[in-house]
Amino acid sequence: MDNVCTDQTTDFEYDVLDASQIRILQLDPGEEGDALTGELIITQLDNHTIEYDALSYMWGDPAPTDVLQTSSQALPIASNLKSALTHLRYKDKPLNIWVDAICIDQRNYTERAEQVQLMRRLYKSANMVRVWIDEPGIDETSEAMAALQNFPQNEIDPDGDHMGTVMQDLGDKPDFWDPVLPLFRNKYWSRAWIQQEVLNASQLNLHCGNISIPGRSLARFKQSFNWLFGFVMSSSDTYVRAWLEPCRAIICTRPVNDIGLNSAHRQTNSNLHDLLTMTTVACSKPQDHIYAIMHIARDYEEGGIQVNYSKTNYEVAVDAAYYHVQKHRDVRFLSNAYLRKPSGFRRRSKRSADETTWVPRSWCGYMEMTGLSVAMYDATLTLCSPNAVLPARRLLRLRGFQVDRADLCLTPGFDTRCPTVAEFWTSPLGHYLRNFAGANPQKLPVEAFRLLVQWDLLTKERYGRMLDIQGAKESKLSSREITKPVQEFSEQIELVAFHATISALKKMLDLAESPHHRHEKLYDDDKPNPHLLKNIDSFTMLAFQHIFHALNSSLVIMTGGQRLALVPECDFEKGDEVWVVMGCEVPVVLRPLPNGRYWHVCAANIPAIQEHELLQNLSSFIAPGDRVGEWMVKDIEVE
Known part of the structure; x- marks a missing residue:
């Protein structure tokens, strides 16, 4: 459903579909190099008389490069689809598979709209959803690829030693997984239709070239990186931070996060x-x-x-x-x-x-x-x-x-250029905040604190991980001891956050008075400048990150009633x-x-x-x- 490829289907005549009918491609078996042949079969979607798989892939360049030959007609197909069908077909028996570019008359907007209404049922009814990723440069023989294919398929026990399990599965070398990262950076994951196709799959398999990866292994791999990511983001340790790049590649690919360990886990809880x-997805229409x-x-x-x-x-x-x-x-x-x-x-x-x-x-x-x-x-x-x-x-x-x-506006120009530390403190917002971070600071108004640092986004779990990472020197409370009711926990968090915000502002004011740092930019490539975050504890660092995010993505304004406001x-x-x-x-x-x-x-x-x-x-x-x-x-x- 990614494109309307009228030049592919100009001369191909489709039989008309009735309500709730779909076409299934019965793809003939073949060896590498054999022509693609098959037939289109019309069936009622809800009758389950024909078992079929469904293909999830990216159209790519829609220009036809080959044909699918039926008994009476030739249907032009694009390069990526040809590659997918060539690799997926069986050698000894037909493959029944639903493919949008083939099974829907893309010239017929009425049919196209009717078939869109059937998408959820169509993918739910498929025996398997086969994800095809075209990544020609992937190293199919790497140890990392073999490890991913055989990655454990059981769910991580959240009450057990989950980090021990994660590190046992992932190993101790972040760069070991570099050969598989192109799979997760592929443009396929930006498709508009991928989430529907993945979420509605009863069974999933990912294919790339001659490689086949079980969906459950892919899901468990993603789950391991989800657990790891929280520790990485809360740590300043060089070794731990080395895992950041693979973490981003895996968990920031949103549809990968939708691949659950079973069909129940693939149901979204979002409205x-x-x-x-x-x-944020890519679609031609x-x-x-x-x-x-x-x-x-x-x-x-x-x-x-x-x-x-x-x-x-x-x-x-x-x-x-x-x-x-x-x-x-x-x-x-x-x-x-x-x-x-x-x-x-x-x-x-x-x-x-x-x-x-x-x-x-x-x-x-x-x-x-x-x-x-x-x-x-x-x-x-x-x-x-x-x-x-x-x-x-x-x-x-x-x-x-x-x-x-x-x-x-208290942050003029901050939306078009990144301010330096000195420019921040000479801005109207800086003058306002200077009263609360100097030698004899006044009490920071609650509205200023809550405007710059949305600490309500800090969960109990992340708070506990930060305490564990900081160690006994900074707190006697460990993550396993956080058992207070939500109300009491929220008050505890807010108190910690308030002091961390004051600490962050004082640190920023010290930087402004340093000839080495006053002209440093607050953030670099939409991320806090790492040179400004040295030798500070985890909570102050998080306060820094919140403040930088607020300044980087929003404007701070003062209303006529002297109220502070944060706006996009x-x-x-x-x-x-x-x-x-x-x-x-x-x-x-x-x-x-x-x-x-x-x-x-x-x-x-x-x-x-x-x-x-x-x-x-x-x-x-x-x-x-x-x-x-x-x-x-x-x-x-x-x-």
Whole structure:
């Protein structure tokens, strides 16, 4: 489903499919060098009269280089598909296999849309999903490849000596696994359809050239690196950090993380909103960013979103938003939508006719940052109307109240260039924070701490690993002793985090006064500058990383009410309005328009608002004209 390859199928005539029918390729046996031959068989998907495998692969260059010969016609096929079928066919018996480029009439958009609706059932019904990866340079004879093929298939016991098991399986040489890393860096893993194909597989096998790797071995291999990654990220030890590169190659390949040890583990726990927000995939048609993902969402019901390739990507994204709001009565996707800065020096005065400011562009298939990392704090979540999305008009109807206005950016220019240590401290934000990190520091305001360091993202498990790594010198508490209730644990974490943040700011101020470090950049290639992180404990290092991340990916602004806010890199203007709206867990920044409607500029983390006592028990049933303290409730429409 990656491409529509009309030049391949121009002269090939397909028999018409009825509802719930599919075609299966019965691929004839053959030796290397033999021509590809076979027949297309039509069958009812749910009858299970024909057992079949399903192919998951990347189309690559769609230009035909060979043909599949049936009894009456020749179907042109592309190079990568030819290679896959040549390697996968049996030598002594036919192979029944479903292949999208062959079994769907790619010229027929009606059939294509109908077949997309069957994808989940089609892959679930297959005996095996065969993943084909075209990686010509892979060393099939390496010891690492043999070890991966024979990697243990049992699940790691989380209550046992899991790190001992992991290191026993992976060995003590990080570079041993270098020969297999190209498998995980292959462009195949960026395909839009891969997650659906992998998650719905009852059995999985990965093929590359003459190599075959059981899906369970692949899953266990991934699981081992998942356990290892937490230790690597929390350690400054040179040997441990040497595992970082293989860890990134393995666990940062998202679809690999979806390969569970059994079919139950391959079922996603994510709903459609989360999948669309977290997933960055490549697809030739932007509509497929949603159509390829929706069937694996936990909350998706068959037919909930009608496949229609005549719609634009924005219209399909609006359909997805409508489905989400009907299901969940929230508009939390506003956290991932933001108004992009215009190119050049011109201010934004209009948007394209098709664009909607409130739909995340990532939902529309654009490879962009996902917006704001939401800090939940203690605010009460509210519900919006199930009819908040107006699909025909592409409008979002919100109920809420204005609480503030945007005023001053405290990190000017940080979104276009990386500041040095000295530039950070001479910025408006640096001047503000200097009062809390100098020789006689004032107490750091809680809102500043929570804005820069979202310590709520630190789990008990990672906290325990950090304590273990720091050792007895820094703490008498080990990870196995962390048994306190969540509330008490959260308070303990926040206290540790607060002191670590003060320590990090003091360290940064010391660096600014050092002639050797004051002109060092805070981060390098989107990662904290390692030269600035020497000789500090794990918690201070983590505070550094949080602060650097906030500065690298967001803007810090001051509102008219003197409240600190963290917003994504967006086209905010002085005077934009800050609203609390029903169904969104964070405040949003909106721009009033002459026609009485609004543009959505971005979402904002504003601790002083999110923790406001009036919002702790805010009712979802407030009506226009009601007051929440001094704020008046209104209904508004967002374009």
